[in-house]
Structure formats: structure tokens, C-alpha cells
Amino acid sequence: MSEDILKDARAAFDLAREHEAENRREALDDIRFARLGQQWPDKVRRDRELDGRPCLTINRLPAFIRQVVNDARQNKPSIVCHPVDSGADPETAEIFNGLIRNIEQSSDAEVAYDTALDFAVTGGFGYFRINTRYARDDAFDQDLVIERVSNPFSIYGDPASSAADSADWNTAFVVDTLSKAEFEARWKGADPMDWTTDAYGGLGGPWIEGDRVMIAEYWRREAVTRSIVALSDGQVMELSAYEAQKGLFDTLGVKVVGRPRSVAGHKVIQRIMTGGEVLETVDWAGKYIPIVPVYGEELHVDGRRVLRSLVRDAKDPQRMFNYWRTTSTELVALAPKAPFIGRKGAFETDAVKWATANVQTHAYIEYDGPEPPMRQPFSGVPAGALQEALNASDDMKSIMGLHDASLGARSNETSGRAIMARQREGDVSTFHYIDNLSRAIRHAGRILIDLIPKVYSTPRVLRVLGPGGEARLAPVNQQFSADAADAAGQVKKIEKIYDLGAGKYDLTVRAGPSFTSRREEAATQMIELIRAYPPAAPMIGDLLARNLDWPGADEIAERLGAMLPAQMKGSSPEAEAAKGQIAKLAQALQAAGAKIAALEQDRGHEARKLEIEAFEAETNRMRALGQAETRRG
Numbered sequence: 001m002s003e004d005i006l007k008d009a010r011a012a013f014d015l016a017r018e019h020e021a022e023n024r025r026e027a028l029d030d031i032r033f034a035r036l037g038q039q040w041p042d043k044v045r046r047d048r049e050l051d052g053r054p055c056l057t058i059n060r061l062p063a064f065i066r067q068v069v070n071d072a073r074q075n076k077p078s079i080v081c082h083p084v085d086s087g088a089d090p091e092t093a094e095i096f097n098g099l100i101r102n103i104e105q106s107s108d109a110e111v112a113y114d115t116a117l118d119f120a121v122t123g124g125f126g127y128f129r130i131n132t133r134y135a136r137d138d139a140f141d142q143d144l145v146i147e148r149v150s151n152p153f154s155i156y157g158d159p160a161s162s163a164a165d166s167a168d169w170n171t172a173f174v175v176d177t178l179s180k181a182e183f184e185a186r187w188k189g190a191d192p193m194d195w196t197t198d199a200y201g202g203l204g205g206p207w208i209e210g211d212r213v214m215i216a217e218y219w220r221r222e223a224v225t226r227s228i229v230a231l232s233d234g235q236v237m238e239l240s241a242y243e244a245q246k247g248l249f250d251t252l253g254v255k256v257v258g259r260p261r262s263v264a265g266h267k268v269i270q271r272i273m274t275g276g277e278v279l280e281t282v283d284w285a286g287k288y289i290p291i292v293p294v295y296g297e298e299l300h301v302d303g304r305r306v307l308r309s310l311v312r313d314a315k316d317p318q319r320m321f322n323y324w325r326t327t328s329t330e331l332v333a334l335a336p337k338a339p340f341i342g343r344k345g346a347f348e349t350d351a352v353k354w355a356t357a358n359v360q361t362h363a364y365i366e367y368d369g370p371e372p373p374m375r376q377p378f379s380g381v382p383a384g385a386l387q388e389a390l391n392a393s394d395d396m397k398s399i400m401g402l403h404d405a406s407l408g409a410r411s412n413e414t415s416g417r418a419i420m421a422r423q424r425e426g427d428v429s430t431f432h433y434i435d436n437l438s439r440a441i442r443h444a445g446r447i448l449i450d451l452i453p454k455v456y457s458t459p460r461v462l463r464v465l466g467p468g469g470e471a472r473l474a475p476v477n478q479q480f481s482a483d484a485a486d487a488a489g490q491v492k493k494i495e496k497i498y499d500l501g502a503g504k505y506d507l508t509v510r511a512g513p514s515f516t517s518r519r520e521e522a523a524t525q526m527i528e529l530i531r532a533y534p535p536a537a538p539m540i541g542d543l544l545a546r547n548l549d550w551p552g553a554d555e556i557a558e559r560l561g562a563m564l565p566a567q568m569k570g571s572s573p574e575a576e577a578a579k580g581q582i583a584k585l586a587q588a589l590q591a592a593g594a595k596i597a598a599l600e601q602d603r604g605h606e607a608r609k610l611e612i613e614a615f616e617a618e619t620n621r622m623r624a625l626g627q628a629e630t631r632r633g
Contacts, residue, residue, distance in 0.1 A: 002278050009273060012171050019159035023307045027123030028153070034061040034311045035120055039322055054333070056326040059310050060393070061318060064402050067429045068121050068310060073114055077438045077509045086502040088465045093505055095474050095498050098464025099456070100448055103144050103463060112148035116294040117437050119152045124297070124307035126152050128440075129174075130290040130447050130454060132490070142455050144448060149291075157293060162305075164298065165443035169289045174217040183213045189399035193276035215279070218271045219289045227260040285454040288447045294440045296433060310400055312432065317395035324389035331382040342373030401429025411560070442509040453501040476500050523547040539564070 032038045037057045040048075048055040081096040083089060103109070112128035119126030127149040135141040149155060154176060166172075175195060183192055194217040227239040231256045239260050242249065268284035284290070297308040311318075340347075340357065347354040349366045354373075359366065367373055413563070457463065459478035462608040465471055476498045528545045530537045542564070545557035 004165070005218075005271065005278055006273065006276075009216070009271070010196075012218075013156065013173055013216070016156040016159050016171070016173060019304065020156060023124060023305070024153060026312070027119075027125065027309065030309045030311055030315075031119075031123045031312050033315055033318075034065065034309075036057070039315075040101060041318060050129050054326050054330050056329060057322055058325050059318070060321065061314060064309060064314070064396070064400050065118070065121050067402055068433055069114065071430075072117055072434045073110075074436055075434070077108070077441045079441060080508050081445075081449065081505045082507065084506045088502070088505055089498075092498050092500065092502075095462075095464055095476065096449065096452065096505060098466060098472075098474070099452060099462055100445065101465035101467075101469075102463050102471075103448065104146060105469075106143070107145035107147065109146035112146050113152065113294075113437060113441065115148045116440065117290075120294045120296040120436065121433050121554045122242070122311045123152065124295070124309040124312070126294045126375075128292055128444070130292070130444060130451070132285075132451075141458065143462060144451055144455055146203070153291075155291060157291075162300075164292050164295065165439050166291065166457065167288065167443055167446070169219075169291070170221045172217075172219040172289050172291050174219075174291070175214060176217075177212040177214045177216065177244050180211050180213055183215075187279050190279055191274060191276040193274050195273065195275050213274065215272060215274055218273055219268065219284075219291070220271070221266050221268045221287070221289055224265050225262050226263055226265055229260045230257045231255070232257050243523050277441055286451045288443075288450060290442045290447055290451075292444050292447070295436050298436075310433065314396045314399045317399065319394070321389055321392035324385045324392060328382045328385035328389065330601075331385065340373040340375050342367065343369055343371070345369065346371075346373050382412070442507065445507040445509065449505055449507060455513060474498060 002106050037059045039057050039059065040055055045055050078098050079094045081100070083093045109128075116126035116128045118356070129147050129149060131147050132142045133143050133145055135143045154174055156173040156175075157166060157173045160170070161167075161168050178186075179190055183190070192213045194214040196214065228236055229239050229242050230236050231242070231249070233252075235254075242256070244396055266287040268286060268289055270280075270282040270284055271278050271452045272280040272282075295307055296310065296311075299306040299308065340354065346367050346369045349368050353360075353365045354367075356362075456476060459476070461475050463471055464474050477500060523544060525548065526540055530540070530544070542557045542561035545553050
């Protein structure tokens with residue numbers, strides 16, 4: 001069985017390597033050219049060095065690359081989850097959003113995104129990946145992480161893929177090298193046979209030393225069919241899961257409704273292998289291979305995917321720029337070495353000084369003959385060579401669509417509107433790189449939404465982050481009590497549960513400035529509004545203070561807010577609930593007062609009745625005494 005797996009893996013790897021060979025060769029040349037400055041042909045450089053001639057490299061390409069990459073860093077795409085069906089909950093969707101933000105922050109996802117985009121702009125493709133790790137050393141709970149891929153040449157995707165985000169990958173390879181000591185410590189007794197000596201497509205062989213072992217991660221996605229059942233309590237689950245818990249469901253009185261239904265799905269298996277054996281086999285929890293590519297410019301030609309970088313067509317103008325700048329430098333540098341011209345025998349006196357006149361300064365030099373030797377005049381700055389260098393520079397800008405205004409340099413534009421329009425043209429011409437990053441992050445969000453219910457499946461308390469980075473703890477997959485206000489404003493306890501496995505969720509990706517950048521921009525715009533319309537200052541002063549990033553800003557905002565007129569003060573839901581509570585208390589107090597008044601009135605009537613009864617008793621007594629006196633008389 002293991003030999004069959006190795007055979008299939010080798011065949012799949014050979015196919016992927018052959019399919020990607022040209023893209024990888026061109027990408028490596030682009031990286032060496034643009035980032036390492038290897039821009040002169042080896043033979044030309046050697047000939048010039050042997051002749052003592054200059055061979056200058058004035059590399060202008062990194063500035064163009066940084067313009068695109070740093071623009072993306074300032075406008076980070078963010079993943080936003082939305083509930084789709086009736087089983088999904090908007091509040092649980094917010095838990096998904098906060099958990100994804102926490103995953104990105106705790107695993108430095110920004111580094112992974114930036115590295116992948118940098119390679120896509122420079123070489124045509126880059127990658128990042130999603131993995132799991134234990135939450136603590138002494139626990140079995142796992143967390144999701146987003147990891148950067150520092151060497152894009154270590155990954156081979158599915159040659160049959162046509163999607164822009166690897167959603168349809170069925171195979172993938174990740175090759176890496178370990179020292180023999182690390183290999184033996186992790187897999188004792190395993191055969192340290194290299195996966196292949198040409199795993200980097202002939203691009204990385206020189207740095208693989210003899211004391212290292214090359215291994216490969218072989219990812220494979222296979223189609224599977226599973227049976228699902230509908231339960232009487234509304235749940236839908238896999239038949240195997242129901243059968244494993246049938247006793248519990250019978251106790252609860254939950255039964256299967258209808259007949260099981262077969263549905264198509266996928267399972268993903270990760271195998272770590274050398275050239276001789278399979279070292280580990282892992283059943284991956286998700287249905288996608290968790291490796292996400294970020295492509296540069298993508299073309300499909302003759303059934304093959306061609307990936308191009310930003311600098312691919314700008315290499316020839318860069319070479320011409322280097323050549324003409326080197327030529328102009330060479331012409332100017334040789335000008336002071338123009339020879340002295342004189343008649344034969346004019347240099348016999350002080351011959352040593354004349355021989356070194358071009359490289360040393362002498363107080364005087366004597367000559368023979370009536371006329372002194374003359375130096376050829378300086379021909380001036382080589383205007384032709386400099387003009388050709390400028391032409392090559394303009395060619396680079398035109399090819400990449402990034403002109404002086406996009407790079408922050410002065411240009412022909414004089415008005416701010418014209419400068420912004422030219423900057424906008426530069427952003428549009430390179431926007432496909434940033435948009436490809438957004439597509440990759442969208443697929444990463446799809447992978448995370450698929451994995452979160454499976455990795456965070458036990459009752460846990462997770463840290464989630466808000467849009468502004470504020471953190472809070474949220475219990476998931478368990479029942480808990482929460483405070484809520486009803487329509488009348490009364491606060492009461494309700495039982496809630498954030499079930500990450502219930503319902504279906506979709507996602508969108510929003511690209512824009514970070515929360516901090518948006519806050520700073522809001523403060524700047526408010527200040528400009530106050531300058532243009534000073535009477536607005538008292539009305540928006542508290543909002544401006546809240547968007548300022550310095551100590552005491554919140555306290556100042558509260559003080560300014562307290563100075564606003566009552567009709568301008570906003571009411572939060574908590575304030576409205578408090579107002580409702582106060583109104584209810586006022587009504588209860590009024591009712592109590594009326595009741596007390598009624599009671600006091602009743603007591604008054606009772607006292608009056610007692611007085612009347614006493615008066616009647618005294619009257620009856622006096623009448624009886626009068627009648628007795630009459631009878632005696």
C-alpha cells in the first residue's frame with residue numbers, strides 16, 4: 001500500500017514540476033534581476049572587469065515593487081462573515097468575525113499576506129498556508145494559524161487547476177529539507193532517502209548539502225459520498241455521527257425523520273514522505289487543501305497557466321538604463337585622462353612628471369621646445385548617452401504604468417487634482433495584483449469558515465476581537481446567561497448559545513485602510529471641516545477628540561460631549577434602557593403615592609366612624625338616663 005502511494009505521489013510530483021518549470025525559471029530570473037541586482041550578462045561583466053571598465057547597476061525596479069506592495073499594506077483586505085440560512089445566527093457570525101481577527105492577529109497573518117504579495121509582484125506567484133497548533137503545551141485544544149511561506153519555490157500546486165484561488169486543487173506538494181539529526185530525532189529508524197534531488201525544479205540544488213534530508217508534504221483531496229439524516233428536533237447530521245450517539249438521542253426522544261440522503265463531499269489527506277517511505281498520514285479536518293496562492297498577472301496560453309510579474313517586461317529598459325548610465329560615467333571619467341599633445345622630444349625633460357600628469361598633481365613641469373604641450377579639450381557631458389538613459393527610464397514607467405506622480409516625484413502636473421488623477425492611473429494599472437490578494441484572502445476565509453466548527457468543536461471560551469482591535473471573551477458551544485433589555489427597557493437574563501457548528505455562513509472581503517488609518521483620516525477630515533466652517537467645532541468637538549490618538553482623548557471627548565445641548569446628545573441603547581427603567585420607577589412611585597393617599601383616606605373614614613359611634617353611644621346613654629329619671633319621678 002505504501003509503495004503504491006509513493007508511486008502515485010512521484011507521478012503527480014513529476015507532472016506538477018514539468019507543468020511549473022517555465023514559470024519557476026522565469027520567476028527566479030525576475031527575483032535575481034529585480035531584487036539581487038544581477039542585471040548584467042555574466043560574459044559582458046567579466047569582459048568589462050578584465051578591461052578595467054565600469055559596469056554599473058542602478059536598480060530602479062525595487063521602488064516600483066514597493067509602490068504596489070506598500071499600497072496593499074495600507075489597504076488591508078478584511079474577512080467579513082454573513083449568516084446564510086435560518087440555522088445561522090447574526091451574533092454567531094460576529095463571533096466568527098472576531099475569531100478570524102484573533103487568528104490573524106495571533107499568527108501575524110499580515111506578514112504572510114505581505115510576503116505572498118511581494119513574491120507575486122516580483123516573481124509572479126507567492127503562497128501562504130493555514131495550519132493548526134495546540135493552544136497550550138498542556139492541552140488538547142487546537143487553534144488555527146495563518147503561516148507565511150518564505151520560499152514560494154517549495155510549493156507545487158495542482159497542474160489541472162483553473163481556479164484563481166486554489167479552491168479546486170486536488171493535489172499539492174510542499175518540499176523542505178531537514179538536517180539528518182532533526183530527521184532522526186523526529187522519525188527514529190526511518191529511511192533518510194531524499195524525496196528527490198531536483199525538487200526545486202533545478203533551481204535550488206546548490207544549497208542542499210549532503211548532511212540534509214529532503215522530505216515532501218503530499219496533499220491529496222478525494223471525492224467522497226456521505227449519508228445525512230434529518231432528526232425530529234430539526235438537526236441535520238451525518239448518519240455515522242447519529243449512529244454513534246443513537247442511545248443519547250433515544251433518551252431525549254429524538255428520532256430520524258424520513259430516509260437518509262447521500263451527498264457528495266471531499267476529504268483531504270496529508271502525507272509526509274521521503275523518497276523511500278511514508279512517514280506520517282494525517283486526516284485533515286477541512287475539505288480544502290489549506291495552501292493559498294497569490295498570483296501576479298495570470299494568462300492561459302496553449303492549455304498552460306502563465307504567471308507574470310510586474311517587472312517581467314521592464315527588464316530590457318532596466319538593462320538599457322544601466323548601459324547608458326555606465327557609458328556616460330565612462331565618458332566623463334575618461335575625460336581628465338585625455339593625453340597631452342606636443343612635438344617629438346617635447347617631453348624629454350621631466351619625463352617622469354609628464355608620465356604621471358593625468359593622475360598626480362605637480363607644482364611645475366618643464367618641457368622642451370618653444371611651444372608647451374597641449375591637452376585635448378573636454379568634449380562636455382555626453383548628452384546623447386544621458387538622453388538615452390532618460391528614454392530607458394521613461395520606458396520602465398510606461399511599461400509598468402507607474403509614473404512620477406505615483407512614485408511621489410515631481411512631474412509635469414501642477415494642480416493637486418491632476419497629480420491625484422495621475423496617481424489614480426498608477427493605482428488602476430497595478431490594481432490586479434491587490435485584487436488577486438483579495439481573492440486569495442477570500443479563499444482563506446472560506447477555508448477558515450470550514451475549519452472553525454471542526455477545530456473549535458468543544459465548549460471553550462475564546463478571545464474575539466472587534467473591528468477596532470478591542471478584545472473580549474466569548475463562550476462557544478455551550479449555554480450561558482446574558483443580559484438583555486426588552487421593549488419596555490427592563491433588563492433580564494436570557495439563556496444563549498454560540499453554536500459554531502450550526503447554520504451556514506458566507507463571507508465577503510473588504511479592502512480598505514485599517515481601523516487606525518480610518519480613524520486618523522476621520523480626524524484629519526474633521527479638522528479640515530472645522531477650518532472651513534469654525535461654527536462646527538462646538539458640535540463635533542467630542543467626535544474629533546475620540547478619533548485623536550493621544551492620552552486623555554477619551555476624557556476630553558466626554559467633557560466636550562457634556563457641554564452639548566440636550567437635543568444634540570445622542571442616545572445609546574443603554575441610555576434608552578435606563579430611561580425606560582426610570583419611567584417605570586416613576587410610574588410605580590406615582591401608583592404607590594396614590595395608594596398611600598387612598599389608605600390615608602380610608603384611615604380618616606375609619607376614625608370618623610369611630611367618633612360617630614362613640615357619639616351615638618353617649619347619646620343613647622344620656623337618653624337612657626333621662627328615661628330612668630322620668631320613671632322615678
